[in-house]
Amino acid sequence: MYALRSLIFYAGMWLVTVAVVLPVPLVLPLAPRVRYRYLALWGRCVLWWLRVTCGISYCVEGREHIPATPSVVLAKHQSTWETIAFQSIFPTQTWVLKKELLRVPFFGWGLAAAWPIAIDRKAGREALRQVVEQGMERLRGGFWVIVFPEGTRMAPGTRGRYATGGAALARQAGVAALPVAHNAGEHWRRNSFIKIPGEIQVRIGPAIETTDKSAAVITREAETWIEEAMTTLGGTPQDHK
Numbered sequence: 744m745y746a747l748r749s750l751i752f753y754a755g756m757w758l759v760t761v762a763v764v765l766p767v768p769l770v771l772p773l774a775p776r777v778r779y780r781y782l783a784l785w786g787r788c789v790l791w792w793l794r795v796t797c798g799i800s801y802c803v804e805g806r807e808h809i810p811a812t813p814s815v816v817l818a819k820h821q822s823t824w825e826t827i828a829f830q831s832i833f834p835t836q837t838w839v840l841k842k843e844l845l846r847v848p849f850f851g852w853g854l855a856a857a858w859p860i861a862i863d864r865k866a867g868r869e870a871l872r873q874v875v876e877q878g879m880e881r882l883r884g885g886f887w888v889i890v891f892p893e894g895t896r897m898a899p900g901t902r903g904r905y906a907t908g909g910a911a912l913a914r915q916a917g918v919a920a921l922p923v924a925h926n927a928g929e930h931w932r933r934n935s936f937i938k939i940p941g942e943i944q945v946r947i948g949p950a951i952e953t954t955d956k957s958a959a960v961i962t963r964e965a966e967t968w969i970e971e972a973m974t975t976l977g978g979t980p981q982d983h984k
């Protein structure tokens with residue numbers, strides 16, 4: 744039954760993706776914020792369809808910690824779900840992502856229109872420079888920047904090495920860094936077709952002030968908060984892998 748429901752979900756998701764992306768050439772000349780509002784329709788539709796077909800909902804704790812001005816979100820990365828759901832949780836946003844995603848038919852084309860920060864993760868310091876320079880431009884444009892410091896999706900109960908790029912951006916821009924934990928991997932598993940019904944928990948931590956702190960210190964504070972929160976969200980952090 745889970746397999747059938749998951750199949751129906753994916754079929755609907757791809758239909759919505761095609762329907763939303765086909766008109767993208769018409770919105771490309773518009774301002775980034777206008778393009779984002781159009782593209783965000785896709786995320787809301789997918790979340791609704793996920794709840795209807797697979798019985799996956801979510802709850803959010805700590806909304807009161809969300810700053811009133813654009814900030815950098817440093818979030819746990821377990822699945823595709825958070826890249827979709829964060830559009831409904833946080834204000835107008837963009838994401839730091841690997842440039843290869845922009846080549847995925849339809850999905851990548853829509854991403855490209857959303858003013859992302861697409862980097863080559865093998866580029867080292869050049870990738871960090873891109874994150875900071877382009878991220879500051881997005882923040883000045885009123886966009887929040889979503890960063891997954893682990894860089895790749897981690898299975899529940901595991902923990903990746905937290906990179907300092909997002910923290911370096913927050914420090915350079917003089918904005919807050921917002922740590923976010925969730926257990927989406929328990930329901931939308933990495934590299935798994937099957938979706939598991941249930942409620943995903945999202946927990947937003949207190950904003951981390953970045954003034955007079957190094958990127959390493961900011962990253963360490965975010966990592967400590969996130970991984971401690973994970974112990975009560977269905978995931979137990981392990982040593983770096």
